[in-house]
């Protein structure tokens with residue numbers, strides 16, 4: 001049996017830079033990973049199956065076509081092999097919450113099945129196979145900090161990031177990505193100007209303060225509790241920056257280190273989903 005971690009994607013900023021003729025939006029975003037993750041276990045089998053476990057497993061039980069199964073079928077078709085595996089998904093990331101949980105699961109399934117089926121495909125090939133299934137899946141294949149452009153599929157190097165702490169908070173409200181894009185008003189934002197590196201977490205927060213998440217205002221309009229989450233994060237000791245990730249409703253706060261992020265988590269309302277720690281970096 002093989003295991004794969006499916007870490008949460010966090011958009012440190014997200015500029016909507018334009019719109020394609022098909023309605024998809026052009027983005028400029030800096031994606032990082034952690035500190036929470038789903039987990040996949042993959043075993044050889046005669047056919048393809050998916051078992052759901054974990055605190056958010058039940059909320060996906062009625063989903064007719066989980067992204068994990070769609071990714072498995074897409075890989076089998078592209079590689080010309082039968083789609084055979086028994087997959088168990090332990091769902092710890094809230095669903096439809098702006099941290100790309102479904103995309104992370106699909107990406108982890110592709111990495112795991114590539115190993116299980118002995119395909120040895122490069123990450124770049126897996127990203128191409130995955131792209132039609134979701135704009136966030138290509139960046140989740142590598143699960144390493146990256147700048148996302150195009151509709152999410154144009155990936156380039158992120159600035160070298162300093163050690164820092166990250167706290168993720170979700171108030172328990174699901175937000176559908178298309179609804180948030182539809183609720184957006186106003187024009188477009190130019191791409192950010194990024195340095196080659198940030199020397200420490202405070203400099204990173206100052207740099208990120210020059211950027212924004214263009215989906216935050218429409219998400220707050222649809223789901224006003226997000227403003228309460230942001231205010232609570234900004235009041236935590238050591239919080240350097242607080243912002244929404246992706247299309248929400250999950251928000252993140254940046255801290256000088258993981259210990260301060262964990263201490264902050266303990267001060268928030270118990271009803272909110274919170275995870276704290278450092279940035280995740282998948283071993284090469």
Ligand SMILES: C[C@](O)(CO)[C@H](O)COP(=O)(O)OP(=O)(O)OC[C@H]1O[C@@H](n2ccc(N)nc2=O)[C@H](O)[C@@H]1O
Nearest residue numbers: 023024025103134135136137151152177178181246247
């Ligand atoms: C907002 C982000 O989370 C930022 O990382 C992603 O761009 C969204 O990624 P995702 O959830 O994998 O998105 P998809 O499943 O591909 O798209 C869901 C819907 O969001 C809208 N969408 C998504 C990505 C994009 N670049 N432009 C869009 O307008 C479209 O209405 C699309 O039908």
Ligand SMILES: Nc1ncnc2c1ncn2[C@@H]1O[C@H](COP(=O)(O)OP(=O)(O)OP(=O)(O)O)[C@@H](O)[C@H]1O
Nearest residue numbers: 066067095096097098099100101102103105136246
């Ligand atoms: N394995 C999965 N995990 C989560 N959602 C899934 C999965 N498979 C299918 N879905 C569907 O995908 C939708 C989006 O879920 P997801 O958790 O990826 O959203 P998100 O965190 O807002 O993503 P993003 O940040 O990429 O916009 C869910 O509402 C659900 O219907």
